[in-house]
Amino acid sequence: MIRILVVDDHPGFRAGLRTLLSTAEGIEVADEAASGEQALALVGRTQPDVILMDLAMPGMGGIAATERLSRDHPHIRVVVLSMSDDDDSVFAAVRAGARGYVLKGARKAELVRSVQAVAEGGAVFGPALASRLMGYFSGRERAEPPLPGLTPREREILGLVAEHLTNPQIAARLGLSQKTVRNHVSAVFTKLQVADRAQAIMRAREAGL
Template sequence: MTIRVVLADDHPVVRAGLAALLTSLPGIEVVGVASTGREAVREVITSRPDVAVLDLQMPDLDGFAATRELARSAPDTAVLVLTMFEDDDSVFAAMRAGARGYLVKGAEQEEIARAIRAVAAGEAIFGPGVARRVLTFFSAPPPAADPFPELTTRERQILDLIAAGLSNPAIADRLDLASKTVANNVSTIFTKLGIADRATAIIQARNAGLGTNEG
């Protein structure tokens, strides 16, 4: 089965060389070329290729925006980024935009062919240096989520002090707030958490790790 490819790069020499390279590969057919991001989107929508090979730095619509547009307008076309940029920001921005593969220019012919076939088959593929950083990123433990995201920073701070056993007047003194302000915040906290009393608030907060830093 022939894999149909559209390629986009704003440098004519690079574009011609890449087209010649891809045309020489068995089972791959170049059905369109583009020099800008908007041209790439139009060409993909018209040609409906299996794979779009995009540079990131292109005039009028960069590769990130073009990838996002193709994810909406041509979801059956897999985007393979082929660029000179290998910094983390570019890699992860391309992934978030919807790219299935990411190679750095200078990749060997066999590597490009393998990447095109992989993304056409629905796989994700990255160049060796990029793959190591992606693996490190996804293998790192996720940052701890803030407990009770429905609470504001002030409300979470007050709940932390409640969990530590402080009374409303003590909390007001600690945070330099009016007692009425603290009472209103406590009432809001109870409503947001769906609880009716201070004892339940203390239990929930301590189970979430709050109230542990007070002596």
């Protein structure tokens, strides 16, 4: 059963979404929140697998809430559910850690597929948004890779550090020895002039890794 937390400041929309998802097999709406602050307060108690997150809300908006959730609860997947499809909103959501972006008004089947895919570790942005994301990031890669002072292997390891993987986990993922990973991580810290993993993660996110 995939547990969902719905975050939107409009009670009517939350109620409609709950009704829509209540008939989907394998999905349970665990709770609702009307703001980013309320969502952060609820995650510990409700333990959702996926959060459906609106962007424009009073107080803490969806981008800031997604960033906090990605940092403090990386096992919880956030899918943005928004009326906005402009590039700034989509890219900001991706940078904040959203694993999906679905436009409000999407059909039930699309929404259910998105929730299931993200819960299984995938990412869903829909054909139109995905093509724009691919164009944006491929354009950046052609221009200059992020953090050009790092080698491709160091960028890869920094990306895994930003996913909160430990050195043994990175070693297992890449098929390297733990000593080799430690050496790479040390080189990354030196090149980025950071003191610890938290600062390295901040630099990685700023660079869009």
